[in-house]
Amino acid sequence: MPVNAKPHPVWLPKEAAILSTYNIAGKLEGEGNFGKNYDRVIEDDLWGEGSWEKAESKMFEQAVTLALQRANVQAQELGLLLGGDLLNQIISANYAARQLATPFFGVYGACSTMSLTMLLGGMLQSAGYFDTVACATCSHFATAERQFRAPNELGNQRTPTAQRTVTGAACAVLGCPPAQGPHVVITGGTVGTVIDMGVTDITNMGAAMAPAAADTIARHMNGFGHTVNDYDLIVTGDLGKYGCMMLQELTAERGIFLEEKLFDCGERIFSDKQDAHGGGSGCGCSGVVLTSTILPRMLAGHYQRVLFMATGALMSPVSSMQGETIPGVAHAVVLERRA
């Protein structure tokens, strides 16, 4: 096992404000715990398109287009679009970027994509390279299941640890802080390292991601000289029910006690009645929960400082078949309320 990385904390020289957000969720998600909070709930997985993949790309494109409208930014003026998704060659993001015709960097961080794009976008906007940066991601139950696991038509029995890929897309537009009014800014964060504790079960992504989340939290707290008390909430992406238990144990071993400060988007997105087993997952999971629920609660004054840390299982059907284990990664972004 290599020596662990140093903390390498990232401080933004100027605060990057979240100017606007937009999110789109699937039907089942719309019936879940945060159903009323979503900007748009689609009633049909195809959303008028000829394939689920095309519907997913449309969700990404629409989330960006409508977030830009809310921020009053013309696509032509947008300095940079940062985005990625779960599909091979990140086709949802690529085809959406083609429609949007904006400068575009594609990223791949599996389900960690929302915090990856927000940390990276915050750094680039804060440094003055671009006036505005759009950070976006999406996932779709039907496309992810058939790519990563089995044909959807098989109707396989799902294991208790299995999580359900969220159908959802989210975009956050970053720019200079407004002169007045409550808003949320990005002040810094910590880039994750790829951690692998030897999980091979492709139906237990939470276990593959929890060690990476624990590592990033430890490096983050160390680098910033913070403790859990410095945060009102620590939001993880999609560890799910079992991944959350693991994270609580792994951080406690390091003397970091998250306890009721931990809010996992995957664990919370579906209600207990929805038969989602371990919870939700997918890039869209943390994207839609952050933008629909966490950020509005911050704006309303419920939380002053939140650590947002989407978590990704870097799972590949090819490498799994070649006997490889599943590494994870988690990137942490510090969100603060300004009035």
Next chain:
Amino acid sequence: MPVNAKPHPVWLPKEAAILSTYNIAGKLEGEGNFGKNYDRVIEDDLWGEGSWEKAESKMFEQAVTLALQRANVQAQELGLLLGGDLLNQIISANYAARQLATPFFGVYGACSTMSLTMLLGGMLQSAGYFDTVACATCSHFATAERQFRAPNELGNQRTPTAQRTVTGAACAVLGCPPAQGPHVVITGGTVGTVIDMGVTDITNMGAAMAPAAADTIARHMNGFGHTVNDYDLIVTGDLGKYGCMMLQELTAERGIFLEEKLFDCGERIFSDKQDAHGGGSGCGCSGVVLTSTILPRMLAGHYQRVLFMATGALMSPVSSMQGETIPGVAHAVVLERRA
């Protein structure tokens, strides 16, 4: 067709120096035009591993490790690793990042990855977020062919426009410019937009990428107020023989005459005797040619200012089967010699 993006030129506030590079090439590449320039030529596509995918990931990891050694940077001290490759879920980069245990952002830009990581890495290093950033990519003939086209064992006849994926990996370590001695710095660049002119032929990647390259060159020259005369060389990634012809035509239509200033890594990497048809391709192609040949020629004083623009075809077997066309993207990085 959406309105084209504005130029959005990227100027670095401080120059980011290329402290070191390392590259590794396959056997056929070692017999090609730049064979003597590579740091290492592997004699066997498996390089002692159990699969081509594992060999590819090892090439990535070794390129980073040895570039860091040359720059005298401990992996623990490295602020950020930026990398990606052609494989689904960028597994070569992910598994290498696991071994390296450094903070890591994964990117996906297909064959544009080398200039994507260098432009992004330059921006992050220049802004002071990290003292050092490693930018890396790789590709492998055997893994790419079977993922994107057909089982290697079929031995299909290749079309004249088909390019051969280069087996190669390259890394460039960026940091603060040295106090003395000739070195190459990144001074700025232009982020590409995703352009699609309707190409559907998965054996003609050059045609899919040339429109994106033309768009980025036009936006770059416009944004910086430059002409072709401001550059000693314009290096494209892997347009190949036919893509180069298209790029010459597409830029000439806009009044930009590249002519003998154009140097395409894909067109040049293999000799005419090597039966590589349209030329080389893959993320590794521009990576190994830049680090083995272009940068040393700059250090030797042959070129003062080079525009390095790796080009990517965002091709996906799934979307191709669903009737989608193949979009392209190209990111431009300005490299300048300092003495």
